[in-house]
Amino acid sequence: MSAASSTNASAVLNAPAVPTASTPATAPSLSSMASAASSATAAASAASANGTVASAPAGPGGGADEAAASAALTDANSTDLVKRGEYLARVGDCIACHTADKSRPFAGGVPIGTPFGTLYTPNITPDPDTGIGRWTDADFLRAMQEGVGKAGQHLYPAFPYPEYTRVAERDLLAIRAYLNTVTPIRYTPPRNNLNFPFNQRWLMWFWKLFNFRQGRFVPDPKQSPQWNRGAYLVEGLAHCEECHTPRNLMQGLRSSDRFGGEKQAGWHAFNVTADKAGGIGNWSDDDIEHYLATGVAAGRANAAGPMADVVADSTQYLSPDDLRAIRIYLRSLPPVSGGQMHARDQWGRPADDVKRLRGARVTGVDGAQLFLANCASCHNWTGQGVGGTAPLAYPSLIHNSTVGSPDAGNLVMVILHGVNRQTKDADVLMPAFGGELNDDQIAALANYVTQRFGNPKATVTAGDIARLRKRAQ
Ligand code: HEC
Ligand code: HEC
Ligand code: HEC
Structure with missing residues (x-):
């Protein structure tokens, strides 16, 4: 099983807890950036032609020239702008990486652990001293589009500017307008604790040269x-x-x-x-x-x-x-088979081990028995789940993409950490078993689950479990 082997050097680049990572080539001057951005604005409005949020009225500049515009109208425009920015900040998932403590939204401090040390995300609230309150719009655009900080330093691609560079200037400015309205929080995240040479920001210049192309999204006129x-x-x-x-x-x-x-x-x-x-x-x-x-x-x-x-x-x-x-x-993405011949969600059939185990004396670690004891109350002893396809059902493990994956890593992570997903429709919770079951038990359980309900070639050892346990969640 190779999930455990993803300890790449990327760590710095690549945030484990949250996803991340890459970067840009040479940083163009602000003026060339500005012209690239304005053509990108046109591009983005084409991209948003379906009338979704992105096509909301133009940003702050909206009617700026018309001095006659009433204050009320200006207010309405800026409310629209901020709302649009809030929506776009959700799309960009800024909160995931910049909120360590829910009571301090956007104040940063999320540790991004890597084998080379830890990177802490910055405070992006409008606090003038510890956040980005003193940043100009140009500073903000430069960070988002070029991966360059206020002092001109190269930013680590754990900040996904290799993607954000594609975003139209008007959308980035809407995000900025929204961030200006969040509560300023005075908080300085801990200093990064990266080992040499990963603490050398100039290395990111080198990385950008090969791995980052700065530039806005260009729509494909042949597509809808x-x-x-x-x-x-x-x-x-x-x-x-x-x-x-x-x-x-x-x-x-x-x-x-x-x-x-x-x-x-x-x-x-x-x-x-x-x-x-x-x-x-x-x-x-x-x-x-x-x-x-x-x-x-x-x-x-x-x-x-x-x-x-x-x-x-x-x-x-x-x-x-x-x-x-x-x-x-x-x-429309070009198919990549990855050598897989059998879809992840097309494996497995109902189990009947409960019959074999009835009255039987079980010695040692037995996957079927562990499944009955720990999982069957929700997923049924047959593995078929409870509640069918109704909302909030306990899902069937048969035809489940995680169980049918050629690699049991995600299944092990689910057993170790459970599932915890809060949405407006539901609070979904599967308990974590990492504290109750040992590595041998989890390996036996995972192997039983993939044998019966999933891809039988996906097997794990107790050593794999020990490695996966070390992963931060
Ligand atoms: C932080 C990393 C991360 C990001 C960002 C991310 N994904 Fe995922 N995605 C995952 C992981 C991990 C899984 C497997 C989840 C599981 O096993 O339950 C997954 C699963 C999926 C699946 C289900 C595949 C299957 O066969 O079960 C889809 C579809 C998907 N992602 C689409 C997207 C789209 C679209 C985006 C962007 C809007 C996105 N993902 C962004 C990590 C990510
Ligand atoms: C996957 C994690 C991740 C996401 C998502 C993310 N950021 Fe960040 N961001 C970081 C990290 C890490 C840094 C620090 C990089 C460094 O120190 O070199 C950073 C730095 C920044 C900076 C520079 C701040 C400074 O003080 O130098 C700004 C501005 C910023 N992010 C804004 C945003 C916005 C806006 C969004 C959402 C659209 C966002 N980030 C989403 C991880 C993320
Ligand atoms: C208390 C009920 C409960 C128990 C006990 C339970 N689960 Fe779950 N399980 C859930 C819920 C709820 C979900 C998520 C459903 C959703 O996403 O809507 C889930 C999801 C899963 C998934 C799918 C995850 C994915 O990424 O697709 C797997 C695999 C799984 N459970 C395996 C197990 C195993 C193995 C055990 C025993 C060690 C177990 N569960 C015990 C309730 C439970």
């Missing part, structure tokens, strides 16, 4: 406005590739096999290309949209771990139009 909107979101603000696209040796995103799946921090962000066996080519349109809106594609997949957080903090808030646009774009 919905496709372009989906591409704009997925490749830009929503930064799905940070987790779902494989990386090169320098931990940059690989340009081949895009969305073909990647492992990070113990979790496998599955292949989401249109391949029927390797990806999600056999999902229905509704499955994809529903999964992003709620975390459940009934009878196929449940979002756990980092994807549960993406759904809870970000995609559940997307408008139906934007979810549809994302689905249209995902469906």
